[in-house]
Structures are given as C-alpha cells and as structure tokens.
Amino acid sequence: MATAKNARVLVVDDETDVLFALKMLLKTEVKEVVTEKNPDNLLGLLERQKFDVIFLDMNFKSALNTGNEGLFWLRQVLEKDKDASVILITAYGDVELAVRSLKEGAADFIVKPWHNEKLLETLHQTLDKRQQKAKGNTAATAKSAGSTTILGQSDAIQEVLYKIEKIAPTEANVLILGENGTGKELVARALHEKSFRASKPFVSVDMGALTDSLFESELFGSKKGAFTDAREDRAGRFEAANGGTLFLDEIGNISPAMQAKLLTVLQNRQVTPLGSNTPVPVDIRLVSATNEPIYELAAHNQFRKDLIYRINTVEITLPPLRQRHGDVELLARHFAAVYAQKNHKAAPDFAPETLQKLKQHNWPGNVRELQHAVERAIILAENNVLQPQDFSFSPMEMAPVTPAAAYIPETPVPLSEIERETIVRVLEKNKGNISRTAKELGLTRTALYRRLNKHDI
C-alpha cells in the first residue's frame, strides 16, 4: 500500500491553471502525478492505471450541467472501484453539496482557493486512511473531534465537526442556526481557532442587546465629539476584529434599519465611524448565529434576503439536544467531571435510572440546561452516585418530548403567551433574581432581558 513517496495521484479538472498548480505542488510529494482535463477520459485512465488518490473537480463546465457533475463522476469512479479514494475540489457555494458527497463515498474534499499546506494535509490523511483500511483497522477512519471541545457522538454533531474542519481554514462567511444553548458560540469559536486567523482577535457581539442608537457606535466606532459622551475616538467592534473573526450573535433580532447598515458595511468591507467622513477598511471573517427562524422572517419581509445571502455562504445547523439523546450521557459525564473538580469532589457516577431520566427529558434549554442541571446535582448530591432525585426539572423544563404527547388546550393559546407566563412563573419562584431565572430557563441573561422587554414584564 502506498505511502506518499510511492503514491500515484490523478488530478481531473477542466481548468488548465488548476492542473498546473496541483502538478507543481504534488510532484515533490508523491511518486507520480497524472493530470486530465477531460472527465470523459477518466474511466479509460482508470482501466489502464491504478491511482492511490484522485483529485476530482466538482464543477465541470460540461454538457451535463446539473451542478452535480462532480457527484456524477464520483459515482462512476466508485462503481468501477469501490475502494477508490476521491478528494473533491469544490467552490465555496458547493460546500453543502460536498458534505453530501462524503456520504456518497468521497474520501474528503478541499475548497477552492485552497491553502497548499491544508491540501497536503488532506492528501496525507487520505493516504493514511487508505493504508489503515487495507490493514483492516477501521478505527482510524472514525472522524476525530481534533482539539475542539465540542462533544457529541451523534451523526448530527459528527457532521458539524466535519464541516468545522473543512470550513474553518477558508474565508467563507458562516451562519450558525440552532435553538438557545445548542452550542452556536462554541462552534463560532472553533471556526476561529482552526482558521488562519487564529492568532488574531475573535470579537463577539450580542446583536440582540444593541439598540438602534448604540448600533453604529458599537460596531463602527465613533470620533471624539460625535455625541455627548464621546470624549475620545473609539474603535468599533469591526475594527477591533480586524484580521480576525467577528461573531455576530443573535443576528435574527436586529431591526430593518440595522440590517440595511450592516449590509452596506459587508458589501463595501469598510466602516465609517460615527462623526467621521473617512471610511476605514476592515478585514474580517464573519460568523453569525441566530435562534430565530431566519428564512421564515425573510419570507415575511422581517429579515432582508440580500443580507442572508451575504452572511450564509455556508450554514451549520445545530440540532436541539432532544433530537440527539445519544449525546446526553457523554455530555452529562463530561460536565460531571468538570464540576466535580471545580467543587473539590471526586467525579461522580450516574445511577442507571438517572441516565434514563436524563435521556427522556426534553431539554428545552439544550446543552446549557444540561450543564446547569449537572452542576446543581453535583453541589446538592448526598453521595457519589447521582440519583434521579438529584435532578429536578421545573414545569417548563418538563415540556413533553413529542408533539403527540403534548397538552393541546381546546382554545389554542399563542406560544408567546405561554412563554410570557412561564417566564413570570420562574421569575416569581426565584424572587426576581435574573441570574437564577435565566439559568433555570436555560437562557443567557441577555436573552432573558430581551424576552422581558418583548413581553413588557
């Protein structure tokens, strides 16, 4: 089986520049590089020669023109040789498609324009996997979570981890979707840490907490004297993130006026501080997140479609915890170890009935709620094996798991009313303490404040 030095590599792409660049790059790494411009010749080539790795373009300008030419040729190659290792070469916009191609049997993919070191890393990993597979060692083919602390064995989280690995070293703008507490910020940080901007700042802005009047000065900065309190020049978050990553959290909550201003800045890649006439160029990689149904908002003209297109070059969706019950035990054990250490206790175990209870719970506050529930249990537990009674859930947390089991009143109550009532109840229970209420509801303090405002509480 081939190591890099005796590997034969085939590159199929209809762009001569790509063929030339890859030949130059790979020829010192591997034994032989064959390039082919016409995919129609691909199968014939495979008849005559064996290749260890095939780099295959996803976007041939061929008569097929289905947008899926790469997938078409991938299937053809795998039909001929089910063990072929195909690395797809794809453009930004096709990353979703490329992720799907992995399920069809592609070994990996790289995004154009690529970074040479990343491409070589992908080549070596593919050759390693091939070697392991030939030795019958399938463990090595399992995807690793790398250095990131995002935990999860479910397919959904594995796919998220895979996407992070692939997308992080690109300049693609990423939109992260998911309910409160599903790990959106964690993913945003992982994207930054694994990017070429890792040594530069990661700047996070909670857009939901910005009022219209604060928006411009916070994001774009202000000049001395621009408003009463502006005693000196202040850089905005865009400038602070220069060279690094700007994370706009809760982007679905911003007003139409803010959306328009943000769009202009993203189009021009420059900001004009309040009170200044001189735009300042900014170099940022944008990662945004929301728990709002942003496409629904766009359909009702509450969110600009052109802004969505700017921010969602690639999308990552984090499923709610109730849809990945398989991850509950892993996360619970992880948080138990963390909080036991923090509280100078030995790491506890979980009684089987406790695990059962946790797996059956609905987790409306997702991973954050689980994290807090475990922390509470560790502090209060009487012994070192956590029992079901160490976990008590509030009525809202006990919301039914399946719609079928849901209580449906005869006269439907609007969801916002239920939300309002629940917040008032938990707030009263905690005697108005915002931190405890937010914790119990599985919300951040900011998210709770926003809801208090929304419901006029």
Ligand SMILES: Nc1ncnc2c1ncn2[C@@H]1O[C@H](COP(=O)(O)OP(=O)(O)OP(=O)(O)O)[C@@H](O)[C@H]1O
């Ligand atoms: N897969 C995971 N593995 C380990 N920890 C996780 C995971 N997902 C979430 N967490 C933890 O759960 C907590 C909530 O995560 P995070 O703040 O990233 O969620 P979020 O989706 O940004 O929430 P919000 O929408 O309320 O801002 C954090 O403490 C985070 O570290």
